[in-house]
Amino acid sequence: AQSVTQLGSHVSVSEGALVLLRCNYSSSVPPYLFWYVQYPNQGLQLLLKYTSAATLVKGINGFEAEFKKSETSFHLTKPSAHMSDAAEYFCAVSETSGTYKYIFGTGTRLKVLA
């Protein structure tokens, strides 16, 4: 069965510092991988997705993630944090066949310090 683990339920960074949010997955075959962001009282919004093309994926708002099969990881990064990046971030994995069910991680709340 697939699963996804997000290390660190809360991450704090200073404005302008590197953002690194960790995501590891468990799957018998390389899955599709996603990062979503959720702002307070809003639904989730797609940041980026990996669908077996380039391993380095660029998304919106300056975020990017790298798929590393050997490490079963899909960490999210942004070179310079902005106050507006404060939100909850969810990593998700989807099967590439069959039910295509999304499995979401438990989320990481990012706090950006002035």
Added chain:
Amino acid sequence: EAGVVQSPRYKIIEKKQPVAFWCNPISGHNTLYWYRQNLGQGPELLIRYENEEAVDDSQLPKDRFSAERLKGVDSTLKIQPAELGDSAVYLCASSLGLAGFDEQFFGPGTRLTVL
């Protein structure tokens, strides 16, 4: 383009009462999802529709939860009777297709509080 619309945004009820949530997906999206998001957790799928057909309802507590998508457009999720543990945010999402790589577009959710 209008996004996924959900109503109500907030609902407070007493336990054992019924409650219903409504969702209107993005126009043209064939697949509709209902998720439950508990505090501090990621969304968990309750049911997925492809057009009018419920293709995955394995996680729906069928003794008290029901859902319908009669014309393959909007959808209603019902709980009867509600229990204290049902307090959560109920999210609706839609996607153009069913493939795993399709982006899901989420509504703002309905925050349910059961007293």
